[in-house]
Amino acid sequence: MTYAEVKELISIVNHSVLTNFELNMDNVSIKMSKNKDIMITQSTGNNVPNMQTTPIQPIQIQKTETSSVSEEITEQSGNIVKSPIVGTFYAAPGSDKPSFVKIGDKVKEGDILCIVEAMKIMNEIPSPYTGEIAEIYVSNEELVEYGQSLFRIK
Known part of the structure; x- marks a missing residue:
């Protein structure tokens, strides 16, 4: 395989x-x-014996700064390169090596922009666009989510 x-x-x-x-x-x-949410329901039918259940408390989700960053990104011109997977972002192929790209670099479609490590597999992220790196939204060794903005190319 x-x-x-x-x-x-x-x-x-x-x-x-x-x-x-x-x-x-x-x-x-x-x-x-992978884990999935489990929903427990209680039946009110007469043919079911009474059972004690423990209510599940709803999880409170707080907005993080990424929401405001996403809003700012959409207002700016250019193409956004997003992470195709969840993992750890690496700007360079090694700690002693220079970054794949920096702000102001010209890139062509297919050029490697970064590496995202997932499950000990190093995934090279190619540029889907030709242009100039206008912004880099994440830092080296930062955890990234699926769909999180990594670069803006204009």
């Missing part, structure tokens, strides 16, 4: 409704699982 096939398999399982997945093939064994 090639690296690209494993990467595609991870993406497919991640975006599916599956909660568990296992594959055994030749000398390769892959197991994946």
Whole structure:
């Protein structure tokens, strides 16, 4: 199984409704699982015996600064490069190496902009656009979410 096939398999399982997945093939064994929200409901029917249930407290979600950053990004001109996966952002191929790109650099479609490490796999993120790096929204070794803005190219 090639690296690209494993990467595609991870993406497919991640975006599916599956909660568990296992594959055994030749000398390769892959197991994946993900947590899903569980909803507990209480029936009021007469044919069901009374059962004690523990109510689940709703989770309070607070807005973070990324919301305001996203609003600012949409107001500016240029093309936004977003993270295709959740992982750790690396601006350079190594700690002793120069960054792939910096503000003001000219890039062509396909040039490597950064690396996002996910599950110990280093994923090179290519530029989908040709232009100039106008902004870099994340710092080296920062955790990034799926769909989070990484660069603005004008």
